[in-house]
Amino acid sequence: TEDITTLQSPYTDTSQLRITNMVYKAVYAIAHAIHNAVCQKTKSTTHCDKLTRIESKQILAQLKKVNFSQNGYDVSFDANGDPVAKYELVNWQKSKSGSIELVTVGLYDASLPVGQEFHINKNLTWVPSSVCSDSCPPGTRKVLQKGKPICCYDCIPCPEGEINSPDCFPCPKEFWPNAERNICFPKPVEFLSYNEVLGIILAAFSVGGACLAVITAAVFFRHRTSPVVRANNSELSFLLLFSLTLCFLCALTFIGTPSEWSCMLRHTAFGITFVLCISCVLGKTIVVLMAFKATLPGSNVMKWFGPPQQRMTVVSFTFIQVLICTIWLVLRPPFPMKNLTIYKERIILECALGSAVGFWAVLGYIGLLAVFCFVLAVLARKLPDNFNEAKLITFSMLIFCAVWITFIPAYVSSPGKFTVAVEIFAILASSFGLILCIFAPKCFIILFKPEKNTKKHLMNKNQY
Structure with missing residues (x-):
C-alpha cells in the first residue's frame, strides 16, 4: 500500500544513481x-558446478581477482582490496529555475598517467568566499566578533612561544616557534665553545699564560745559581711558577660542552690551584718578614721558618682547600644543566653549582688567604730588602684582590655563557698580575741587566 513516489530517500532518487x-x-x-x-x-568451454558448496574465504579470494567492465566502468581491486579510484566530479550549481543541483563537471581516474587524472569538461561555479573576514595568516588565531555571524572574526597574533594549528598552543619546553609561528623547532643550545671568537681568544690567553710561566721557570732554572734567583727563595719561586701554570691551564676546563666530569673538574681545579698559588706567595711574604727579624741581634726565628716549614705551610693551606672541595663533591657536586629561564628562544648549557655554599666557601677561602697575604706584604713593603720582593707581592696581591672583588658582581649579573667568560677572565687577569708583578722585574734583570745580578749589588740597599 506504500506509495513509492512519495518517499524521500537517496535510494529512491532516480535522478542521482x-x-x-x-x-x-x-x-x-x-x-x-x-x-x-x-x-x-x-x-573451448566453461564447466560450472552449480551444486558445489563454497566457503566465503573462496569468494573473497576470487573477489580480489575480478576484473570486468559494467556500464562503461571498469571494476577491479588492488592488493589491499581497494578499487581503483575513479570518481565523478560534481559541482553545486543553480539551475534556471533557481534550485540548487549537483552537476557532473568532470572525472578523476587514478589509473591514468600522472598529470592526466583530472578531466574537467564543464564550467565550475565556485562557492563565494566570506564577505566578512579573510582567512587568518599563520601565527594568528580567530576571535569571533561579538554580535556578528560566525564567518566574522578578528585575527589575533599567537602569544610568544606559541603556534597555531589551528588554535594557539605553546611549544614544548625545549622548542620554539619559527618566524611564521606554525611549526615548533628545537631551541639552539648555547655554551662557550672553542669554535667562537670569544672562546678562541680566552683559550689563546690561557695557553699563552701557561707558556709564559714555563719560559719564566726555564729562565730561573738556567740562572738558578745567580744571586737574584737565590736571594728570592728559589724553591718557592719554582713551586709558584708551577701553580701559575696550572692556574692558566685550568681556564681551559671552562671552555667546551659542560659534562658531569668537566663541571666537577673546573671548579675544584680552579680552587685548589689558586690556593696553591696564594700559599706560595704567602710563604714568600713570610720569608721576607722572617728574614728581617733574623737580622736583629739575638734573633733565631729563621730556624723556625726554614725550607721544611715553608713546604709544610704550603701543604697545610692547600690541604684545607682540598678538604673543602672534597666535601663539596661528596655532598652536592656541580652538574651540567639546561638553563631555560635566561633566554626564552634558546637553551643555555651550563654547570650548576650543586651547592652554592661549597662554591662560595672555595672562593671565600681563596679571598681570605689573598687578604692575609696582602696585609703581610703591606707590612713588609718598607723593610730594607734590596730586591724588595715585598713591594712586588703587594702590587700583585692588590691586582689579585681588585680582580676578584669586581668579579663577584660581574659573575652574578652576567647572562648565559658570559658568566663563564667572566670567571675565565678573572682567572687569567689575576694569574697574569701575579706572574708579571713578581717575576717580570727579576727576569728583566737576569736577561737585560746582568750587571745588577751580582752579590755586590745585592748588598747595596734600595737598588731594585
Whole structure:
C-alpha cells in the first residue's frame, strides 16, 4: 500500500544513481567472484558446478581477482582490496529555475598517467568566499566578533612561544616557534665553545699564560745559581711558577660542552690551584718578614721558618682547600644543566653549582688567604730588602684582590655563557698580575741587566 513516489530517500532518487550504481557494481563483483569460484574454464568451454558448496574465504579470494567492465566502468581491486579510484566530479550549481543541483563537471581516474587524472569538461561555479573576514595568516588565531555571524572574526597574533594549528598552543619546553609561528623547532643550545671568537681568544690567553710561566721557570732554572734567583727563595719561586701554570691551564676546563666530569673538574681545579698559588706567595711574604727579624741581634726565628716549614705551610693551606672541595663533591657536586629561564628562544648549557655554599666557601677561602697575604706584604713593603720582593707581592696581591672583588658582581649579573667568560677572565687577569708583578722585574734583570745580578749589588740597599 506504500506509495513509492512519495518517499524521500537517496535510494529512491532516480535522478542521482551514484549509490545505486555502487550497489549495482558490488553485486556484479560478488557474482563474478562466485562464477570464478564454481566454474572451470577450458580451451573451448566453461564447466560450472552449480551444486558445489563454497566457503566465503573462496569468494573473497576470487573477489580480489575480478576484473570486468559494467556500464562503461571498469571494476577491479588492488592488493589491499581497494578499487581503483575513479570518481565523478560534481559541482553545486543553480539551475534556471533557481534550485540548487549537483552537476557532473568532470572525472578523476587514478589509473591514468600522472598529470592526466583530472578531466574537467564543464564550467565550475565556485562557492563565494566570506564577505566578512579573510582567512587568518599563520601565527594568528580567530576571535569571533561579538554580535556578528560566525564567518566574522578578528585575527589575533599567537602569544610568544606559541603556534597555531589551528588554535594557539605553546611549544614544548625545549622548542620554539619559527618566524611564521606554525611549526615548533628545537631551541639552539648555547655554551662557550672553542669554535667562537670569544672562546678562541680566552683559550689563546690561557695557553699563552701557561707558556709564559714555563719560559719564566726555564729562565730561573738556567740562572738558578745567580744571586737574584737565590736571594728570592728559589724553591718557592719554582713551586709558584708551577701553580701559575696550572692556574692558566685550568681556564681551559671552562671552555667546551659542560659534562658531569668537566663541571666537577673546573671548579675544584680552579680552587685548589689558586690556593696553591696564594700559599706560595704567602710563604714568600713570610720569608721576607722572617728574614728581617733574623737580622736583629739575638734573633733565631729563621730556624723556625726554614725550607721544611715553608713546604709544610704550603701543604697545610692547600690541604684545607682540598678538604673543602672534597666535601663539596661528596655532598652536592656541580652538574651540567639546561638553563631555560635566561633566554626564552634558546637553551643555555651550563654547570650548576650543586651547592652554592661549597662554591662560595672555595672562593671565600681563596679571598681570605689573598687578604692575609696582602696585609703581610703591606707590612713588609718598607723593610730594607734590596730586591724588595715585598713591594712586588703587594702590587700583585692588590691586582689579585681588585680582580676578584669586581668579579663577584660581574659573575652574578652576567647572562648565559658570559658568566663563564667572566670567571675565565678573572682567572687569567689575576694569574697574569701575579706572574708579571713578581717575576717580570727579576727576569728583566737576569736577561737585560746582568750587571745588577751580582752579590755586590745585592748588598747595596734600595737598588731594585
